[in-house]
Amino acid sequence: MIHILSENWQTFLTGFENTILCSVIALFFSLIIGSIFAILQTVPSKLVRTIANIYIEIFRNIPLLVITMVFYVVVPQFFIKLSGFTAGTIGLTLYTSAFIAETVRAGIKAVGVGQMEGARANGLTYWQTMRYIILPQAFKLVIPPLGNQFINLIKNSSVLAFVAGFDLMYQGDVIASASFETINTYLVVGVFYLILTLPLSYYMRYLEKKLA
């Protein structure tokens, strides 16, 4: 295991960096998109709520790999060619945004209608209430489930291996097929993933306990 790591240090590191980069970019954008759709699901207009709901249901019920492949092989035929990394990150963002939307929506609901009514009665507009009263409380509630979504996101970023995204999984595959030491290589890859996910997972469990 050690010699695989030392001989291929640079390759592993590139993969590790790409996995982190892709996860952070996808997290950033899916948080924004997810929050927008979560809010849209709570507005008074029924039409807007339905549209937001359709978006969420579509991306929640189609495999990430299918979404990613669409951006990797279908989109280039009509628009521009996307690199594997870009296609994978876009797919990951859209897929995760649906889950984040559901999580944040649950948070908004948990804050309770009383807060909204009270704020509105005090003269705040709908958007002011959302921005200053509801969302700050909702986000505090949903930090642990959001953290779990981030862990899922990191694990799901391995889908980049399908589209030559040079992530950890892809690099591991390259090393495994060159060295024929499949088990050792995958063990190293596993350790790299655990470095990212395990501390996060324990921290989220700690937060859940603290909040409960």
Added chain:
Amino acid sequence: MSTFEQAYSWINLRFLLEGLWVTLEVSVISIVLSFIIGLVLGVIRYVKIKYLSAAVGFLIDIIRNLPLLLIIFFTYFGLPELGLRMTPMLAAVTALVVFESAMLAEIVRSGIQAVPVGQMEGARSSGLTYVQAMWHIIMPQALQKMIPPLVSQFISLVKDTSLATIIVLPELLYHAQIIYSQNTTYMVPMYLMIAVMYFVVCYCLSLVARRLEKRYG
């Protein structure tokens, strides 16, 4: 539009449906097996048997925090190094069961934990043994609380079977790829069709979850 008509010829559709069948087969087998194993592991983790629970807990945490794709690779490409060679079908089911039972165990554990302690104390003081109390009092209540996360995990599992294309499991995505690799103009119709198929299966599951939740929640 004629591309779509040609793409959706009966032969192609039948080929896709055969893929869907494999997807469903792998999903159902994995769901049943991983639910049983997850239930046992979750209970072991909850009841705190000395050493065993800690060891099981550690193992679950490791597996839960690895990408499923890595586990699939390991099972199909790694294990032959140890002389354990599997068919794509068996490898896919094995990898899915290993991964999903760890995920489910965590759901089971937190479901049991969500049942108030008073329930166990009350049952015990009414003369039930620990196992009886667990089986008749705690588990039914815990299962109720677990329904939503359990079903969304099952939905994840159905979607995750698509990852097994990489080990040439002849499931839905793989069959679609075979069709459009012969004629690239079929690419859009094929992705559209399999997206619809996956969507219908997963959405139906989530509707079932909603009904169960209403009935028992």
